[in-house]
Amino acid sequence: MHDRDELISELGEIFRENGFAGTSLSEITARTGLGKGSLYHFFPNGKSEMAEAVLHNIDAWFQENVFIPLRESDDALDGIDDMFAAVNAYFDSGNRICLVGAFALDNTRDQFLQEVSTYFSDWISALANALKRSGFAAAVAKSMAEEIVLGIQGALVLARSQEDPKIFTRTLKRLQQRIAATDHA
Amino acid sequence: MHDRDELISELGEIFRENGFAGTSLSEITARTGLGKGSLYHFFPNGKSEMAEAVLHNIDAWFQENVFIPLRESDDALDGIDDMFAAVNAYFDSGNRICLVGAFALDNTRDQFLQEVSTYFSDWISALANALKRSGFAAAVAKSMAEEIVLGIQGALVLARSQEDPKIFTRTLKRLQQRIAATDHA
DNA sequence: GTCTATAAAGCGATAGAC
DNA sequence: GTCTATCGCTTTATAGAC
Numbered sequence: 519m520h521d522r523d524e525l526i527s528e529l530g531e532i533f534r535e536n537g538f539a540g541t542s543l544s545e546i547t548a549r550t551g552l553g554k555g556s557l558y559h560f561f562p563n564g565k566s567e568m569a570e571a572v573l574h575n576i577d578a579w580f581q582e583n584v585f586i587p588l589r590e591s592d593d594a595l596d597g598i599d600d601m602f603a604a605v606n607a608y609f610d611s612g613n614r615i616c617l618v619g620a621f622a623l624d625n626t627r628d629q630f631l632q633e634v635s636t637y638f639s640d641w642i643s644a645l646a647n648a649l650k651r652s653g654f655a656a657a658v659a660k661s662m663a664e665e666i667v668l669g670i671q672g673a674l675v676l677a678r679s680q681e682d683p684k685i686f687t688r689t690l691k692r693l694q695q696r697i698a699a700t701d702h703a
Numbered sequence: 704m705h706d707r708d709e710l711i712s713e714l715g716e717i718f719r720e721n722g723f724a725g726t727s728l729s730e731i732t733a734r735t736g737l738g739k740g741s742l743y744h745f746f747p748n749g750k751s752e753m754a755e756a757v758l759h760n761i762d763a764w765f766q767e768n769v770f771i772p773l774r775e776s777d778d779a780l781d782g783i784d785d786m787f788a789a790v791n792a793y794f795d796s797g798n799r800i801c802l803v804g805a806f807a808l809d810n811t812r813d814q815f816l817q818e819v820s821t822y823f824s825d826w827i828s829a830l831a832n833a834l835k836r837s838g839f840a841a842a843v844a845k846s847m848a849e850e851i852v853l854g855i856q857g858a859l860v861l862a863r864s865q866e867d868p869k870i871f872t873r874t875l876k877r878l879q880q881r882i883a884a885t886d887h888a
Numbered sequence: 889g890t891c892t893a894t895a896a897a898g899c900g901a902t903a904g905a906c
Numbered sequence: 907g908t909c910t911a912t913c914g915c916t917t918t919a920t921a922g923a924c
Contacts, residue, residue, distance in 0.1 A: 537809040539725030543918060554919080556890050564918065615808050622864035623805040624722040638864045661877075664861070665854075668874060672857025676849070679807035679823045689853060692846075728900060739901075741908050749900065 519550050522560065523575070530572040534617050538569055538626045566629065569621075573633040576618065579608070580641065588644040594651035595697075601645065602694050605670060612677040612686025619671045642667050653702035662700070666693050704735050707745065708760070715757040719802050723754055723811045751814065754806075758818040761803065764793070765826065773829040779836035780882075786830065787879050790855060797862040797871025804856045827852050838887035847885070851878050 519525045532541055532549055543565065547553060561567035583604045591597030609616065618637045621627055627634050642663045649659035673689035704710045717734055718726055728739055728750065735742075746752040768789045776782030794801065803822045806812055812819050827848045834844035858874035 535810050537722055537724055537811070539722055540809060540811070542916080544916080553891055555892080555921095558919070559889060619860045619864070620805075620808040622860050623800050623808070624725060625720050626722070626725070627863060634864050635866070638861060664870065665874070665877065668857035668861045668870070669850075669854060670857070671860040672853035672855070675804045675807050675856040675860070676823060676853045678812060679804070679819050681820070685849065685853070689850070692850065727898080729898075738909055740903095740910080743901070744907060 519552060525550060525552070525560070526568075526571050526575050529568050530575065530617060533569060533572060534615055534620070537624075538565070538621060538629075539624075541565065569630065570633070572617065573621075573630055573637075577633065577637060577640075580637070583608075585640055585644040588648040591648070594648045597648045598645070598652070598697065599694070601648075602690055606687065606690055609670075609674060609686065610683075612674070612683025615674050615678060616671060619674065638667060649697070654700075658700075662697065666697075669693050704737060710735060710737070710745070711753075711756050711760050714753050715760065715802060718754060718757060719800055719805070722809075723750070723806060723814075724809075726750065754815065755818070757802065758806075758815055758822075762818065762822060762825075765822070768793075770825055770829040773833040776833070779833045782833045783830070783837070783882065784879070786833075787875055791872065791875055794855075794859060794871065795868075797859070797868025800859050800863060801856060804859065823852060834882070839885075843885075847882065851882075854878050 519528065528550055529546065532546060536542075536545065543554060543557065546557060546568075550557075557568075558564065561571065584601050587600050587604075588597045591600065608614070618634055621630055622634050622638075642660070645666060646656075646659045646663035649662055650656055654662065669689055670693070673686045677683050677685040704713065713735055714731065717731060721727075721730065728742065731742060731753075732738055742753075743749065746756065748755075769786050772785050772789075773782045776785065793799070803819055806815055807819050807823075827845075830851060831841075831844045831848035834847055835841055839847065854874055855871075855878070858871045862868050862870040
């Protein structure tokens with residue numbers, strides 16, 4: 519581990535693979551090469567604080583690479599295209615799950631309720647904003663945004679269940695095409 | 704606990720709330736009222752065998768209430784309507800998650816790969832079969848079935864993240880309406 | 889900042905009485 | 907079939923040397 523950002527990034531991968539409850543300090547020491555002393559030096563509150571840091575990093579990444587472009591791109595449709603490209607890269611073409619979605623499903627959610635909740639609500643509202651700017655009525659935009667974000671989450675679940683990441687990539691394509699195919703009146 | 708079926712049902716709820724790794728024997732004894740001796744009498748292989756039993760029960764329920772009706776209903780569209788009603792009831796109008804989907808996301812999947820994989824592939828193929836019988840071309844039916852199953856999973860994730868089960872119910876409605884709105888040519 | 893050693897608690901699992 | 911007691915191990919977390 520060279521710096522804190524790289525450490526947090528690796529912590530994210532460990533949580534993705536094992537879940538929050540399924541991740542042990544001993545696995546973290548093995549994967550990061552850092553002893554418990556070092557880990558508690560960086561994160562005095564232990565595993566919870568590590569997960570908080572990971573969630574914060576995820577939020578920062580999506581703010582920078584997805585939410586702000588969606589809200590501020592000159593051409594709203596370009597911003598949406600960029601979102602699909604960024605999401606495809608982030609989830610490694612269907613080979614990487616969404617940690618926030620995984621946390622949402624069991625009682626891990628309650629420990630990180632704020633982060634879990636705003637991750638998705640920020641995403642949906644930024645996407646709805648772009649859809650609205652591209653010509654959709656507000657209600658239609660909101661509904662489409664919800665459908666797209668939820669479709670991405672479902673595709674990640676299904677892709678992993680079938681060990682077939684292509685389910686994810688073709689879902690992204692379908693969602694993207696539906697925007698183009700829907701009447702912009 | 705009165706009988707084995709009721710016990711397995713309660714085990715399912717415990718796994719839903721805590722995840723597989725997050726569920727401890729002591730929580731199970733507390734919730735079921737059964738001591739460890741009794742639990743190991745019913746499930747000599749411990750927690751893994753309990754989860755196997757839960758997954759088997761889930762599969763049996765879906766076979767009986769969803770997959771077989773989809774394949775064998777006289778009117779294919781009636782079978783699909785019944786699926787949406789059964790799914791809405793099963794997931795308690797968005798208040799209950801899909802345990803199989805949750806298992807799929809982390810490495811719990813690898814321990815129950817067969818059950819996780821066939822649950823979704825059976826569902827999609829049964830639904831695609833019904834859609835085909837209702838007049839859709841085979842490729843369209845397969846794509847729609849995948850979209851619907853994945854939409855259900857995504858809606859459960861999003862509903863829990865927002866503590867808003869209505870996200871699930873309105874997603875079901877949207878998916879159901881899209882079938883009716885799509886050309887049955 | 890990183891390590892080793894260790895504490896205290898909880899874990900899954902087993903044994904054996906009843 | 908259910909219980910209590912217990913084993914051996916792993917867990918999170920802390921203390922303290924370097």
